[in-house]
Each structure stands twice: as C-alpha cells, then as structure tokens.
Amino acid sequence: MMTNDTLNTGVDEGRDQELFDRISEHYCRKDLVPASRRARQLRLQQTVKRVLTGNQQAILELGCGAGFSASYLEGRFRKYLGVDYSEKLIELARTHVREQNVEFAAENIKDLRMPGAFDGAFMIGVLHHLSDADETVRRVAECIRPGGWFALNEPSSNNPLINLARQIRKRSDRDYSEEQVSLSRRQMSDVLNRNGFENVVTYGQGILSTPFAEVVMPQWFSVPGSFCSCGVDRGMEHLAPRLLNFVSWNTVAVGYRSA
Numbered sequence: 001m002m003t004n005d006t007l008n009t010g011v012d013e014g015r016d017q018e019l020f021d022r023i024s025e026h027y028c029r030k031d032l033v034p035a036s037r038r039a040r041q042l043r044l045q046q047t048v049k050r051v052l053t054g055n056q057q058a059i060l061e062l063g064c065g066a067g068f069s070a071s072y073l074e075g076r077f078r079k080y081l082g083v084d085y086s087e088k089l090i091e092l093a094r095t096h097v098r099e100q101n102v103e104f105a106a107e108n109i110k111d112l113r114m115p116g117a118f119d120g121a122f123m124i125g126v127l128h129h130l131s132d133a134d135e136t137v138r139r140v141a142e143c144i145r146p147g148g149w150f151a152l153n154e155p156s157s158n159n160p161l162i163n164l165a166r167q168i169r170k171r172s173d174r175d176y177s178e179e180q181v182s183l184s185r186r187q188m189s190d191v192l193n194r195n196g197f198e199n200v201v202t203y204g205q206g207i208l209s210t211p212f213a214e215v216v217m218p219q220w221f222s223v224p225g226s227f228c229s230c231g232v233d234r235g236m237e238h239l240a241p242r243l244l245n246f247v248s249w250n251t252v253a254v255g256y257r258s259a
C-alpha cells in the first residue's frame with residue numbers, strides 16, 4: 001500500500017525472517033545449479049550495469065541471502081559487505097563464499113550504522129519484504145557517500161500475465177513468501193526520492209530468464225533453456241529496452257545519494 005509519504009508493504013518481519021531461516025538450504029540451491037546461476041548472474045549484472053564501474057568500489061548488499069552476488073561480481077569491487085537477517089542464510093554465505101575482501105553480517109538492515117562507508121549499495125528482491133521500507137531506505141542512504149548509488153531490483157507490477165503467474169505460484173508453492181507483492185515503477189522511484197536519493201531512473205529487467213532464476217527445474221531442460229533465455233534477454237536489453245518496461249518480470253530503480 002502507498003500513501004503520499006510512506007510505502008507500507010504490510011509485511012510481518014518476524015514471520016518473514018522465520019520463513020527464510022526455514023527454507024535457507026532450499027533457497028540456496030538456486031545459486032548452486034548451473035541453469036539458475038546463469039539467470040541470477042544476468043539479473044545482478046543488469047541491475048548494477050550503470051553504476052558498478054571499475055573494480056575499486058566498496059559495495060553493500062542488503063538482503064544478500066546466501067551471498068552468491070559476491071561470487072558473481074568477483075573482481076569488480078574493492079570490498080563487499082553482505083547483510084541479511086536470516087542467520088541460516090548468512091551461515092551458508094560464509095560457507096560458500098570465502099574471499100578476503102568479502103564479509104557477511106547477520107543483521108537487520110535497520111540496525112546498520114556505517115555512515116558514508118560505501119560507494120554503492122544494491123538490493124535484489126528485498127524492498128517488498130521490508131516492514132518499514134522508508135525507514136530502511138533512509139538507513140541505507142546514511143551508509144552511502146554523497147554521490148554514491150543505490151540499485152534496487154523488484155518484481156514488477158506492469159505485466160498482468162506475470163502477475164497471474166505469481167498468484168498461481170503463491171497458492172501452489174508453500175516455500176514462496178506470502179509477503180510477495182509487486183511494486184510499480186512509481187512506488188520504487190518515490191521511495192528513493194523521499195529518503196535521500198535523486199536523479200532516479202527505472203527500467204525493465206528480465207523476460208525469459210527470470211523463471212530460471214527463481215525456480216530450480218530439471219537440469220536437462222533448464223540448462224539449455226536458461227542459456228537461450230539469457231541470450232534473448234541480453235539481446236532485448238540492447239534492441240528493445242522500451243518494450244522491456246512493459247513486459248518484464250522485474251523493475252530496476254537506480255538513485256544517487258543527495259549531497
């Protein structure tokens with residue numbers, strides 16, 4: 001739900017945290033099988049493509065899950081901190097991703113106090129899980145230096161067919177978060193503009209590849225399927241970016257920290 005000055009998702013934080021602890025092993029599989037890995041890496045790359053330049057930035061991931069973004073972006077940052085309130089997911093992150101310049105913290109984003117410590121931050125599929133999105137985005141803003149960036153990737157509400165697919169999954173998959181909601185591009189840019197960011201841009205991300213990123217399917221089908229889908233999505237990104245705004249599964253919003 002949206003009012004003029006808050007984004008209220010209606011999420012029960014305790015229940016959501018308990019869900020991610022319970023499904024952590026299952027959730028982590030998406031980053032262990034090749035087909036899903038490929039699609040998840042593409043999603044991440046398309047989310048940070050405008051802002052993660054060079055290899056000297058200190059970056060912060062909020063709601064990092066099992067931490068595989070640090071592997072997908074290897075060599076592209078000076079320092080990475082991944083934060084998630086699921087202790088089980090953070091344990092898995094520490095097991096799977098061991099690099100000197102990578103750290104993980106089991107913490108609520110709202111408790112972060114690291115003023116100006118990062119050049120940029122990102123969040124994949126997390127905003128709609130936050131019980132108080134505005135307060136959380138303000139906390140993130142404090143952690144980013146002036147002029148630094150914040151990139152969000154969220155399920156989009158633009159395509160009715162995709163909304164229907166999500167409703168069906170919600171009813172049939174007991175490990176799919178009940179808190180799952182889709183946000184409009186306007187809601188995403190407003191929450192950034194209200195809480196310390198400016199020059200916000202939004203764009204669509206993912207058409208064919210997103211189901212492979214979200215669901216582990218039989219590999220004989222999904223390895224070639226994911227390979228082809230990622231190729232098509234990469235092509236669409238260059239050939240028809242405007243069409244993506246209407247048909248994509250996800251929306252990316254990128255804002256810059258006001259001085």
Ligand SMILES: C[S@@+](CC[C@H](N)C(=O)[O-])C[C@H]1O[C@@H](n2cnc3c(N)ncnc32)[C@H](O)[C@@H]1O
Pocket residue numbers: 016017020062063064065066083084085086089107108109110123124125126129130131
């Ligand atoms: C849908 S999952 C996305 C995980 C990961 N970004 C990915 O793309 O696979 C949402 C994640 O956000 C975390 N989360 C939600 N609210 C949080 C909060 N307030 N503080 C820290 N982590 C949070 C959950 O524990 C969960 O791992």
